Amino acid sequence: MKVRIDWTYKSPKNKVVEFLSEELEAREALMVAQDLERTGRTKRLQFADRHNSTWSQKELNNYVKEVETEPHEIVVYFDGGFDLQTKRAGLGCAIYFKQNGKEYRLRKNAAVDEIESNNEAEYAALSMAVQEIELLGAHHLPVRFIGDSRTLVNQMSGEWAVPEQSLARWADRIDQCLEKIGIYPEYEFVPRKANAEADRLATQALNGTVIESLIDLNAED
Structure with missing residues (x-):
């Protein structure tokens, strides 16, 4: 499954900027999300699939693990x-x-x-x-x-x-x-x-x- 990363960044002066990534494979999107969180400037982070469903990191992680054992x-x-x-x-x-x-x-x-x-x-x-x-x-x-x-x-x-x-x-x-x-x-x-x-x-x-x-x-x- 491909998803977009919906990331809200908060600057040291409390300026809020929203970013929406291009489509990535779910596993790749999770890796990028981990790097974004390491910045310490994440106010909100979630994922959106092409059917407009939203996923939290936990939900997407669980999905990826489950899918590996299924076709x-x-x-x-x-x-x-x-x-x-x-x-x-x-x-x-x-x-x-x-x-x-x-x-x-x-x-x-x-x-x-x-x-x-x-x-x-x-x-x-x-x-x-x-x-x-x-x-x-x-x-x-x-x-x-x-x-x-x-x-x-x-x-x-x-x-x-x-x-x-x-x-x-x-x-x-x-x-x-x-x-x-x-x-x-x-x-x-x-x-x-x-x-x-x-x-x-x-x-x-x-x-x-x-x-x-x-x-x-x-x-x-």
Whole structure:
């Protein structure tokens, strides 16, 4: 999680000046805050996340310690492929995260029926990825969702409306699940080439190859 340091400085002549830092990773922000307190000129010090929630140093310290043992710094690549003739979709997602000082990658794909369009396949792939995050036990943290569907990214980020009822239902289900587990989504569009891993998983699902794996990336070194 990234936060800003909200610091109120008090000079020897009791002049009060307020400072708001740029966004920093929570652990880095705590280190900077410790240095600020050593000046002996701190009147007030707290942290603010991008959702306008405020944190005391104790609260943020507890959060950082708790997060270390749970999945965090989660980045999700997702993609959906669609076969117009069979009305069948292939879904793929690759989820990168850290836990207990290690880095992991989870890969999952699936083939599903009764999909009407490529856009709906993209939503189904995102929904599958969100379900996998819930199964990991991740909660109350930001997650980056990266896909190559500009339509989905702009719709889920609220920049575009969702006029199609079928897609709106998918969007509502995804939002409800994210809210339930306290995930703050950050949607990012990338070109297809930059989403090759998820694209390959979706294609493999359409071709009948089922993949579900979790590996420790540090063990590969």
